[in-house]
Amino acid sequence: MKGIQDYYHDHFAQCYGCGRLNEHGHHLKTYWDGEHTITKFIPKEYHTAIPGFVYGGMLASVIDCHGTGSAALAFAKQQNIELCEHNAPRCVTASLQVKYLKPTPIDGEIEIKGTIAKINERKATIVAELYAGGNLCVTGEIVAVLVPDNFGE
C-alpha cells in the first residue's frame, strides 16, 4: 500500500525518517485507517536503549514523521487534493512532545496510530499512540505546519 510519503516531491523525499529517497533512512509510510492514520515500523537490533528495548529518541523520530505524514494526509483531504506522484501537501514539525509510558520491546512490529485532533488552513495537531505487541508504550503530540513547494530551497 502507498503511503503519503510516496507522493512527496523528490525535494521532500530525502527525510531520514520517512523519505523514500534516503538510502540510510527508515522509509516510514503513513496511510489512512478509517478516521485514523497508521505507520508501522520494525526496529533493528541496533536501535537498542537497554537490551530488549527500543531507544527513546528513535521512537520520538518515528512519532515525528508519523505526525507530519498524518498532517499531510489531513490537508490533502481538507483541500480535496488528489494524491499522485509529486503532488502532495508537505508539512514540517513545529512542535513535538513525547511521553514514554513504558519500555517498548524491540522484538516485533511497532504500530503508531494517529488522530487528527485539530486542523486549520495551515496547522494541524496530531495525537499519536505507539503500540508494541498491542500495548500502548508511548504517546505523542505533534504540531505540523504546511509549507510551500520552495520550502528550504
Ligand SMILES: CCCCCCCCCCCC(=O)SCCNC(=O)CCNC(=O)[C@H](O)C(C)(C)COP(=O)(O)OP(=O)(O)OC[C@H]1O[C@@H](n2cnc3c(N)ncnc32)[C@H](O)[C@@H]1OP(=O)(O)O
Ligand atoms: C525541508 C524539509 C521538508 C520536509 C518534508 C516532509 C518530510 C517530513 C518531515 C519530518 C519532520 C521533520 O523533521 S521537519 C524538520 C524539523 N522542523 C523544522 O526544521 C521546522 C523549523 N521551523 C520553521 O521552519 C517554521 O518555524 C515553521 C514553518 C514551522 C513555522 O513558521 P512560519 O511559516 O513563519 O509560520 P508561523 O506563522 O510562525 O506559524 C504557523 C502556525 O503554526 C504555529 N506554530 C509555529 N511554531 C509553533 C510551535 N513551535 N508550537 C506550536 N505552534 C506553532 C503558529 O502559532 C501558527 O498558528 P496559527 O496562527 O495558524 O494558529
